[in-house]
Amino acid sequence: MRYAPGCGRGVDRIAGHAFLLSGRTPIDGVWTIKRDIWKRLNGAGGRHATHTTSRFDVLVLGDLENSPVLEPENSLGQKAIYVFDRRQNGSHIHVVDGNGLSRLLRGELAPCLDLVRNEQGGKVFVRSTGF
Numbered sequence: 001m002r003y004a005p006g007c008g009r010g011v012d013r014i015a016g017h018a019f020l021l022s023g024r025t026p027i028d029g030v031w032t033i034k035r036d037i038w039k040r041l042n043g044a045g046g047r048h049a050t051h052t053t054s055r056f057d058v059l060v061l062g063d064l065e066n067s068p069v070l071e072p073e074n075s076l077g078q079k080a081i082y083v084f085d086r087r088q089n090g091s092h093i094h095v096v097d098g099n100g101l102s103r104l105l106r107g108e109l110a111p112c113l114d115l116v117r118n119e120q121g122g123k124v125f126v127r128s129t130g131f
């Protein structure tokens, strides 16, 4: 399993971390609305951020699940671009997908996804992690 450069072991817990959600997110394969995810995160000792202007530690990319393994790189939105830029500036923000969030809710380690930028279009992609 590969991790994003600059990240240690990935994301090891919910407690004490603030999460920013991007789009609908499947939890254990079930599409789950933000409000319900927030409840579960709060119940596990985490916090939720509503905008990139709030401090957050983990970006959850739910929309990734809309175009799964057939397409290893998916163009992402403004939140991912924000995180990419922050990482470029030396401050690491974790990125997980629905699978990673499901792992965290089970108390398991979640891999932190690597982001890359397409120089031409300026778009940010998740580098295929092969898990």
Ligand SMILES: [Zn+2]
Pocket: 004, 006, 007, 008, 010, 011, 092, 093, 094, 095, 112, 113
């Ligand atoms: Zn990370």
